[in-house]
Amino acid sequence: MTDVEISVVVNGVKRRDRIPPRRTLADYLRETCGLTGTHLGCEHGVCGACSVLLDGDAVRACLVFAVQADGAAVTTVEGLADTDGTLSPVQQAFRDHHGLQCGFCTPGFVVSATAFLQETPDPSDDEIREGLSGNICRCTGYQGIIRAVRDAATTISTEAPVTPQA
Numbered sequence: 001m002t003d004v005e006i007s008v009v010v011n012g013v014k015r016r017d018r019i020p021p022r023r024t025l026a027d028y029l030r031e032t033c034g035l036t037g038t039h040l041g042c043e044h045g046v047c048g049a050c051s052v053l054l055d056g057d058a059v060r061a062c063l064v065f066a067v068q069a070d071g072a073a074v075t076t077v078e079g080l081a082d083t084d085g086t087l088s089p090v091q092q093a094f095r096d097h098h099g100l101q102c103g104f105c106t107p108g109f110v111v112s113a114t115a116f117l118q119e120t121p122d123p124s125d126d127e128i129r130e131g132l133s134g135n136i137c138r139c140t141g142y143q144g145i146i147r148a149v150r151d152a153a154t155t156i157s158t159e160a161p162v163t164p165q166a
């Protein structure tokens with residue numbers, strides 16, 4: 001099949017690439033863009049390790065063709081921190097609350113939690129469990145992850161809002 005050209009903004013950087021039409025978004029990000037923070041576990045939509053933001057919504061990059069991201073903005077775990085390396089509130093909270101052990105699932109959890117907290121800024125523990133139920137971790141027992149998301153929600157809610165200049 002003939003390669004197709006796509007135009008995607010990846011972590012704020014505009015890209016144009018020619019790719020096979022059946023290349024998944026996960027393979028595009030890892031192999032074409034070199035962004036290996038997006039992990040591949042099951043490769044069929046079960047584990048959530050490959051979660052990225054597609055125009056702000058969390059998607060499983062193993063289930064999306066890269067051509068479907070043509071014209072869209074994709075954010076991977078690498079794009080969540082500030083450009084100076086300051087971790088995002090969710091990344092910092094995972095670090096502070098031992099929300100990871102081997103780290104394989106962590107990029108997916110961090111991306112999913114980031115999207116979840118945008119939709120549900122003041123979640124209960126049950127809502128956190130439900131919101132992240134599409135992500136699987138085989139190391140932590142999830143308690144540190146729940147604590148991290150709860151703490152990130154508090155941090156985000158107490159951050160000073162950005163007020164536009166008059």
Ligand code: FES
Pocket residue numbers: 039040041042043044045046047048049050051060061062063
């Ligand atoms: S690798 Fe995509 S959901 Fe598991």
Ligand code: FES
Pocket residue numbers: 099100101102103104105106136137138139140
């Ligand atoms: S920290 Fe190892 S799978 Fe989650």
